[in-house]
Amino acid sequence: MEEDLGKKSRRMILRLLGIMYDIRSRWEKKLENAIDRYISQSGEGFPFSEFKDIVLGYFADFHSELSRSIVKYVQTLIEKYTSTIRDLETRVASSNIYNNVVEDLRREVETLREKTTKLQNFMKKELLRTVKYKILAVLEEVGELSVKELAARLNVSEGQVRKYLKELEDEKFIEIKRNIRPYVISLLKTPWNF
Numbered sequence: 068m069e070e071d072l073g074k075k076s077r078r079m080i081l082r083l084l085g086i087m088y089d090i091r092s093r094w095e096k097k098l099e100n101a102i103d104r105y106i107s108q109s110g111e112g113f114p115f116s117e118f119k120d121i122v123l124g125y126f127a128d129f130h131s132e133l134s135r136s137i138v139k140y141v142q143t144l145i146e147k148y149t150s151t152i153r154d155l156e157t158r159v160a161s162s163n164i165y166n167n168v169v170e171d172l173r174r175e176v177e178t179l180r181e182k183t184t185k186l187q188n189f190m191k192k193e194l195l196r197t198v199k200y201k202i203l204a205v206l207e208e209v210g211e212l213s214v215k216e217l218a219a220r221l222n223v224s225e226g227q228v229r230k231y232l233k234e235l236e237d238e239k240f241i242e243i244k245r246n247i248r249p250y251v252i253s254l255l256k257t258p259w260n261f
Contacts, residue, residue: 079144086136094129098122134197135238138258141190145259148183152176191259198223199231203240206254213249 105118155176194200198221205220206212214232218225232252235241240258244251 079140083137083140086140087133090129090133090136094125094132098125101125131234134199135234138190138194138238141186142258145183145186145190148179148186152179152183155179187259191257194258198227199234200258202228202231202235202252203254203257206241206252207257207260211244211251211253213251215249217252 101118101121105121155172158172191204195204201221202217205217209220212220214225214228217232218228221228232241232243236243240255242253242255244253
């Protein structure tokens with residue numbers, strides 16, 4: 068079982084590297100096309116400030132897409148671990164086989180549970196480095212809040228909070244209750260807990 072998890076971990080790392088490479092390649096092409104377009108349009112003078120804004124925008128979009136892809140992949144892995152744990156627990160509970168086999172299955176369940184917890188804790192720690200996912204942690208701790216309350220708790224602008232709320236809503240992590248004024252944001256789930 069331990070060897071299988073090692074192989075799965077290596078495959079996971081290779082898959083994450085593949086995701087990162089694919090996204091990087093796409094965004095490099097977009098950036099190259101933008102540079103080519105502006106060079107061809109820059110007859111008399113090159114619009115450096117506009118170009119800078121576009122480049123920074125592309126890199127912000129690149130980072131968001133990369134983060135979403137990796138979070139989604141790790142979430143899928145955690146869901147698979149959790150599903151395997153449930154399946155093994157069911158097999159152990161309904162098992163009429165020898166005690167030592169049942170005990171082996173119980174140990175496998177515990178090993179998987181520990182690995183899942185470590186993966187969830189690692190994911191939470193890494194994601195909480197960004198304002199976007201700090202929003203989820205605040206909602207997890209406090210419950211429902213308005214945009215203004217979230218901005219005050221995180222010490223950022225309301226505009227920045229709104230930008231991340233749109234992304235989090237699209238990713239199905241939060242619900243924005245628009246029938247209440249001011250809008251109230253509530254947590255649906257987090258990438259680190261199921």
